[in-house]
Amino acid sequence: MNVGIIGASGYGGVELIRFLNQHPKIESINLYTSSEEGVLLTNHYPHLLNGDTYTLRPLVEAELSGQVDTVFLATPPGVSSKWSQWLLDQGIRVIDLSGDLRLHSQSIYETWYKREAASLSLIKQATYGLSEWNKDTIQSSQLIANPGCFPTAILLALAPVLQAGLIDPASIIIDAKTGTSGAGKSPSQTTHFSEMNENFKIYGVATHKHTPEIEQELRAFTNEEIKVSFQPHLVPMVRGIMATIYASGVEGVTSKKLYDCLKQAYEHHSFIRIRDIGDFPQTKHVYGSNYCDIGVAYDERTNRVILASVIDNLVKGAAGQAIQNMNLMNEWEEHTGLMVLPVYP
Ligand SMILES: NC(=O)C1=CN([C@@H]2O[C@H](COP(=O)(O)OP(=O)(O)OC[C@H]3O[C@@H](n4cnc5c(N)ncnc54)[C@H](OP(=O)(O)O)[C@@H]3O)[C@@H](O)[C@H]2O)C=CC1
Numbered sequence: 001m002n003v004g005i006i007g008a009s010g011y012g013g014v015e016l017i018r019f020l021n022q023h024p025k026i027e028s029i030n031l032y033t034s035s036e037e038g039v040l041l042t043n044h045y046p047h048l049l050n051g052d053t054y055t056l057r058p059l060v061e062a063e064l065s066g067q068v069d070t071v072f073l074a075t076p077p078g079v080s081s082k083w084s085q086w087l088l089d090q091g092i093r094v095i096d097l098s099g100d101l102r103l104h105s106q107s108i109y110e111t112w113y114k115r116e117a118a119s120l121s122l123i124k125q126a127t128y129g130l131s132e133w134n135k136d137t138i139q140s141s142q143l144i145a146n147p148g149c150f151p152t153a154i155l156l157a158l159a160p161v162l163q164a165g166l167i168d169p170a171s172i173i174i175d176a177k178t179g180t181s182g183a184g185k186s187p188s189q190t191t192h193f194s195e196m197n198e199n200f201k202i203y204g205v206a207t208h209k210h211t212p213e214i215e216q217e218l219r220a221f222t223n224e225e226i227k228v229s230f231q232p233h234l235v236p237m238v239r240g241i242m243a244t245i246y247a248s249g250v251e252g253v254t255s256k257k258l259y260d261c262l263k264q265a266y267e268h269h270s271f272i273r274i275r276d277i278g279d280f281p282q283t284k285h286v287y288g289s290n291y292c293d294i295g296v297a298y299d300e301r302t303n304r305v306i307l308a309s310v311i312d313n314l315v316k317g318a319a320g321q322a323i324q325n326m327n328l329m330n331e332w333e334e335h336t337g338l339m340v341l342p343v344y345p
């Protein structure tokens with residue numbers, strides 16, 4: 001299969017190349033740029049040199065038409081709304097890593113993203129690509145809205161226990177930490193070394209754009225309106241997300257019940273690893289891989305359920321899940337090209 005990456009020179013794009021390069025079903029990887037036509041990507045990223053120099057191609061219709069079967073959009077907000085419909089009309093499948101098509105409601109998108117939403121007809125064609133939960137709809141879809149990095153870690157941990165009715169949906173508090181690569185490749189005052197080293201920052205207080213995405217998708221597991229307190233923090237590391245989730249337990253809940261519920265939900269999903277009771281994951285346990293590791297405990301003293309979920313934001317939170325979705329769309333084994341162990345230490 002021939003794939004294209006729009007936004008290939010960004011962090012998500014480069015991570016897509018790392019995995020697609022060793023994917024057995026991929027014949028060619030075509031890279032597109034809106035600003036650096038003809039430049040060799042390996043000038044920016046020498047780590048990619050393996051005989052292939054990866055020339056960036058201009059982002060114009062003639063360069064895409066007939067050249068690619070599937071396109072990954074690893075681009076800032078607004079690009080997907082501009083390109084997706086044209087690509088679909090050419091019979092090209094689209095996997096969008098941006099947040100443009102994840103929210104069903106245009107007005108909710110405009111409130112949280114502070115920009116114009118994509119057309120309703122485009123939004124309606126998109127399937128939310130949480131691979132472990134939406135396999136059937138992903139398989140029959142031409143357009144995937146790849147989940148945000150925080151929602152991926154959070155939904156994977158919460159979905160089973162909410163569906164099983166083990167926690168009170170009205171009591172969810174999510175305290176999340178992320179590395180700086182989540183902000184993309186462009187330098188900024190917020191993320192540069194002197195600001196981030198030996199520092200820990202709260203941001204997007206009660207306003208983060210992943211809040212409505214989490215709430216929208218949680219509704220699918222409870223059939224009721226849920227509001228969550230979601231609070232991200234930037235920590236001095238490059239990759240990784242840890243979401244620590246607190247919720248009140250329902251009567252009779254135990255650590256064992258919670259563990260059994262998670263274990264059973266992911267019995268047939270090789271990328272989700274549930275830790276034994278009392279054992280909690282760290283971001284380094286998933287670094288560079290498509291795994292999501294989840295630990296759980298019940299604190300009887302406070303009636304609080306505590307879940308900790310870790311992913312690599314660039315892999316399971318972006319490029320890895322996007323490739324997992326490509327695999328599902330093509331009915332290939334979902335782990336094709338993705339089974340690498342985390343880098344450790
Ligand atoms: N980083 C992460 O951990 C995650 C990111 N995402 C989402 O994935 C998307 C990409 O993120 P990331 O790779 O980090 O971002 P980067 O800023 O690192 O890269 C984005 C790339 O998009 C291209 N681009 C910029 N403007 C345009 C345009 N108008 N038209 C076409 N291409 C454009 C640029 O390449 P060029 O100038 O060559 O065109 C740039 O390299 C974003 O929507 C982000 O929110 C989702 C989950 C996790």
Ligand SMILES: CC(=O)N[C@@H](CCC(=O)OP(=O)(O)O)C(=O)O
Nearest residue numbers: 097098099148149178180182183
């Ligand atoms: C550190 C940092 O800034 N992280 C980004 C998350 C990246 C992401 O998943 O963004 P999209 O929803 O746009 O795809 C943020 O908090 O906005």
